Amino acid sequence: MGICEVNGVSLGVEEFGEPDAPLVLCLGAPTMLSWPDALCELLARQGRRVVRCDLRDAGASSHGDLESPDYTLRDLAADAAALARTFDERPAHLAGIGISGMVAQVAALDHPDAFSALTFIGTRPVAPGPVDNDLPDHDEATMEPLFSRPQPDWTDVDSVADFMTEGAQILGDDPDEAREVAVRIWERTQDSDTETHLADQLGMVFSRLDCSPRWRERLPQLQLPTLVVHGRLDPFFPVGNGEAIAREIPGARLLVLENGSTAVSTADVPEVVSAMSEL
Structure with a gap:
């Protein structure tokens, strides 16, 4: 793991694969650990250089005012473009999950x-x-x-792990995998206060961002090969949202994970990686 400086901020990053391989940039949601190790490692074994990163105000990245962030969704999109260019002069395969999927859509539209x-x-x-x-x-x-x-005791790792495990059970995600990720996120959190843990575990800062203007109407402008992956059982962003994205981007492929919910489970990693590798 390391730090990369772009647009006046520091972003936490981790690399997998050979440095001269084609780049896949995986944006955190909000931390890099929203991307399973197994997915990054398998992409690397298939000849990709994978970089997963923390968004601003998450993980090892720069932290500011978590109650009133002074940046916008479009700034996060600009970070993605700058980070891609920092690691490779060639255009990168950009991947976003959950909230970072919104960042990735805007990044592709603003910085094609x-x-x-x-x-x-x-x-x-x-x-x-x-x-x-x-x-x-x-x-x-x-x-x-x-x-x-x-709410859990955010200063206690076991309390946080229990809270996130229960949340995964409610959402239909794998509770054991959720517990492991929650502990790892907690251990990487820069400060011990509640707001910093909320930023890392739940991405609460994102809901406070200025996310204007709308971008949905611009999606038909995208001319890049696109894969849209969605869990059939996702109750947070139900599958109709992924279907809409795939419908509005010319030539996009929709991959529905029949037993998937909000997270990419270990069981679904091979299918997702196979589809990503075809782009």
């Missing part, structure tokens, strides 16, 4: 020359907040138990 292919996993084509009438919103039956739970 920086990228050669796109992968969007478990995301949607509009910003946090009210969704368009034709898009499915969060599943209310799942959100109520997810968000009504008592």
Whole structure:
């Protein structure tokens, strides 16, 4: 793991594979650990140089005012383009998952020359907040138990791990994998205060960003090979969101993981990597 300086900020990064191999840049959601080790390692074995990174205000990256961030979604998109150019002069395959899937969409639209292919996993084509009438919103039956739970003791790793494991069970993700990732994220968190742990574990800063202007109407402009991956059982961003992205990007391929929810499970890694490698 290391640090890369772009656009006046420091971003935490980790590399897999040979330095001269074609680059796949995986944006964190918000930390790099939203990308499974197994996925990054398998892509590297298949001849890719994989760089996964923390977004601003997450992991090893620069931290500012977590209550009122002074950057926008488009700044995060510019970070992605700058990071890609830092690691390779050639256009990169850009991948985003969840909230970083939104960043990746805007990055590809604002900086198309920086990228050669796109992968969007478990995301949607509009910003946090009210969704368009034709898009499915969060599943209310799942959100109520997810968000009504008592908060953990964020200074205690076991309490946080229990909280995130229970959340994974509610969402339909693998609880054991969620616990392992939660512990690793906790151990990388720069400070011990609640807001920093919320930023790393739950990506709360993202909901406070200025995500304007809309970008959904621009998606048909994308001319890059695109893969859209979505879990059939995802209650947070239901699969109709991924279907909409794939429908609006010319030539995009939609891969629905029939048993998948919000995270890429170890069981689904080979299928996802195979599809990404075809771009």
